[in-house]
Amino acid sequence: MKLHILALFSLLGYALSACPSGTVSIPGKNDRCYKVFSTPKTWQQAENTCKADGAYSFAHLASVSDAITSHSLTELIGGQLNGSDFWLGGRSLYQPWTWSDDQSFGYKNWAKGQPNNTIGFDAAYLLQRAQDAKWMSVDGSQEKPFVCEYDLLTPCGEDWFYSTDLHKCYHFEIKNVSWSDALSTCQKLHPNASLGTIHSLTENSNIVELFNTWIQVPPPLGYTWWLWIGLHKVQANQDFEWVDGTSFNFNYIPQGNGNYTCVHINPDYGVQKGESYEYGHWYSDECDPDNLETYQNFGYICEMFL
Numbered sequence: 001m002k003l004h005i006l007a008l009f010s011l012l013g014y015a016l017s018a019c020p021s022g023t024v025s026i027p028g029k030n031d032r033c034y035k036v037f038s039t040p041k042t043w044q045q046a047e048n049t050c051k052a053d054g055a056y057s058f059a060h061l062a063s064v065s066d067a068i069t070s071h072s073l074t075e076l077i078g079g080q081l082n083g084s085d086f087w088l089g090g091r092s093l094y095q096p097w098t099w100s101d102d103q104s105f106g107y108k109n110w111a112k113g114q115p116n117n118t119i120g121f122d123a124a125y126l127l128q129r130a131q132d133a134k135w136m137s138v139d140g141s142q143e144k145p146f147v148c149e150y151d152l153l154t155p156c157g158e159d160w161f162y163s164t165d166l167h168k169c170y171h172f173e174i175k176n177v178s179w180s181d182a183l184s185t186c187q188k189l190h191p192n193a194s195l196g197t198i199h200s201l202t203e204n205s206n207i208v209e210l211f212n213t214w215i216q217v218p219p220p221l222g223y224t225w226w227l228w229i230g231l232h233k234v235q236a237n238q239d240f241e242w243v244d245g246t247s248f249n250f251n252y253i254p255q256g257n258g259n260y261t262c263v264h265i266n267p268d269y270g271v272q273k274g275e276s277y278e279y280g281h282w283y284s285d286e287c288d289p290d291n292l293e294t295y296q297n298f299g300y301i302c303e304m305f306l
């Protein structure tokens, strides 16, 4: 998963803007925003909380890569946690220490005698001690307060992902709607918004990756989640076209699956190669399927150009 995320973020960058609501920037770090959570959780629960809270921006437990950030974070947290130790995003999972946000683990602020885990044998997690703001290597199952870090918001706004390469924003909705309802809902979001179009395998992979990494989906009722895209046939006997009139230059519909009029992508990793609906691929369907209400598994992707 880590490799996937690295690949994704080299392709999807984020432009400078404001901190997401409820988070603050700290002196010395103008490209990250922070939020303190005082309810104690295990390290993994804390990391999951950060990721879920930042669904539309890059979010993790905080990393600390220099002394200024360390000092500013300690001040921010000291004021809010009342002298409690707290989790940062460092961990050593039978390997050298790394940060969960993939920042390089260069700056170190270990307490004397720390870290004391045996690389290769222990899974250890980084706890910042309240008394002197130094780091300790501890068992991740303890419940502690924590601090999350977030990227600045994209220029698309709070509910959109941004591709710096394509100057394009994506928005996912998990609802059971027909293709035409999905189209009109996307168009209402913004004058430049419509149902998503996909013009390369790279773009397709990025969308699947975004969905699986950041969108919290309720479990489907027996089926996988499907997302409508802006591909359809105007007449049943015609070829597919994109709603925005862009050229149909990349087709990811497996052979024999293009008989219906409207198209959705299967973004669900749960369905593996060789099964009837391979993840990442596109499938045609009735535009208003009978099973919409029964299975409740049709969402959609909107796109917007800036």
Ligand SMILES: *[C@@H]1O[C@H](CO)[C@@H](O)[C@H](O)[C@H]1NC(C)=O
Pocket (backbone or CB within 6 Å): 082
């Ligand atoms: C912080 O500690 C003080 C003194 O022990 C206590 O009065 C106060 O309620 C605590 N605040 C929080 C948010 O726990």
Ligand SMILES: *[C@@H]1O[C@H](CO)[C@@H](O)[C@H](O)[C@H]1NC(C)=O
Pocket (backbone or CB within 6 Å): 116, 117, 118, 136, 137, 138, 139
């Ligand atoms: C490492 O140090 C921490 C903090 O003092 C302690 O809680 C932990 O048990 C130690 N771990 C090992 C493997 O000795």
Ligand SMILES: *[C@@H]1O[C@H](CO)[C@@H](O)[C@H](O)[C@H]1NC(C)=O
Pocket (backbone or CB within 6 Å): 256, 257, 259
């Ligand atoms: C699509 O149509 C072709 C030709 O009529 C047929 O052979 C194929 O089985 C159909 N596929 C599906 C999934 O219905």
Ligand SMILES: *[C@@H]1O[C@H](CO)[C@@H](O)[C@H](O)[C@H]1NC(C)=O
Pocket (backbone or CB within 6 Å): 191, 192, 305, 306
């Ligand atoms: C809509 O997109 C065009 C480029 O396709 C851009 O020039 C324009 O500023 C956008 N409009 C808005 C309101 O963002």
Ligand SMILES: CC(=O)N[C@H]1CO[C@H](CO)[C@@H](O)[C@@H]1O
Pocket (backbone or CB within 6 Å): 174, 175, 176, 292, 293, 296
């Ligand atoms: C996830 C979702 O939007 N589910 C809805 C699907 O449709 C039924 C019937 O209209 C609703 O009750 C669900 O809430």
